[in-house]
Amino acid sequence: MSDELKSLLELQHLDYMIKDWRNTEMRREFKKIGFQTTAEDPVQMLLKKRKKLLERINPALYQMYQRIISRYNDWAIVPVVNGFCGGCFSKVPTELSGQRGAVHNCPNCGRFIYWD
Amino acid sequence: MNLYNLLKPECINLSLSGRKKKDVLRELMGCIRKDKDSDLLVSTLLKREDLGSTGIGKGVAIPHGRSLVADKLEVVVGRSDAGVEFNAIDKKPVHLFFLIVAPPQDPGNQYLITLGRVAVVCQELLKRKRYEKPQTPEEFIALVKEIEGEL
Ligand SMILES: [Zn+2]
Numbered sequence: 251m252s253d254e255l256k257s258l259l260e261l262q263h264l265d266y267m268i269k270d271w272r273n274t275e276m277r278r279e280f281k282k283i284g285f286q287t288t289a290e291d292p293v294q295m296l297l298k299k300r301k302k303l304l305e306r307i308n309p310a311l312y313q314m315y316q317r318i319i320s321r322y323n324d325w326a327i328v329p330v331v332n333g334f335c336g337g338c339f340s341k342v343p344t345e346l347s348g349q350r351g352a353v354h355n356c357p358n359c360g361r362f363i364y365w366d
Numbered sequence: 367m368n369l370y371n372l373l374k375p376e377c378i379n380l381s382l383s384g385r386k387k388k389d390v391l392r393e394l395m396g397c398i399r400k401d402k403d404s405d406l407l408v409s410t411l412l413k414r415e416d417l418g419s420t421g422i423g424k425g426v427a428i429p430h431g432r433s434l435v436a437d438k439l440e441v442v443v444g445r446s447d448a449g450v451e452f453n454a455i456d457k458k459p460v461h462l463f464f465l466i467v468a469p470p471q472d473p474g475n476q477y478l479i480t481l482g483r484v485a486v487v488c489q490e491l492l493k494r495k496r497y498e499k500p501q502t503p504e505e506f507i508a509l510v511k512e513i514e515g516e517l
Contacts, residue, residue: 256406263410266432266470271417279478283428283485286455287418295417325434325470336434 337361370511378503382446421454425461
């Protein structure tokens with residue numbers, strides 16, 4: 251997997267976390283369980299980490315990431331499982347898998363794809 | 367829901383060897399995935415820890431995160447006799463871990479329900495240090511089942 255794709259995946263993981271910490275029901279349950287936060291504002295802290303991570307990501311790729319997220323509202327980077335896109339489940343052309351290191355998008359849904 | 371239904375013997379490690387946060391998270395993740403994706407998730411789990419340790423005191427920690435690495439919710443149990451420095455809220459070393467990894471989208475909010483359930487079961491496991499008794503993963507699952515029967 252290329253470093254660019256790795257950074258994008260890291261971003262995606264961070265975004266899941268931000269989403270959870272923005273969810274008041276989740277926050278309430280976290281508190282009930284006994285999780286204490288040292289960060290005064292966890293969401294702000296995560297957003298700071300996000301900003302730092304963006305320094306490592308090509309702006310064009312980031313734009314594409316944002317576009318895909320806003321379009322599907324789920325995930326932008328998905329694994330190819332048994333030759334199928336993990337996002338839209340359509341068959342990914344085998345010739346793409348020949349260049350596994352590079353950044354690819356699913357020809358059908360446009361999500362970033364990587365091979366497990 | 368019952369927690370014991372989610373436990374698998376291969377996802378229970380009763381003799382963790384790591385003594386540091388990162389090593390133990392890696393060890394726990396290794397039960398689910400052994401490849402590079404697991405490194406990515408470890409780094410995500412560490413970012414979560416930065417917000418405040420998931421060590422909730424009395425020797426228990428519940429690290430958790432979401433990832434496409436998991437196509438369904440996974441629970442990993444780890445026990446460390448020596449204890450792990452985990453910056454727990456009471457500063458005590460952690461002996462019992464429940465790692466929860468959930469897919470990003472889970473209908474019915476199984477992630478949250480499982481987290482809550484784990485917290486309740488942990489309180490019971492702590493009583494008279496019941497968690498120390500099981501010698502095998504199967505015995506551990508049986509103990510959790512027994513506890514859930516009492517709840
Ligand atoms: Zn697709």
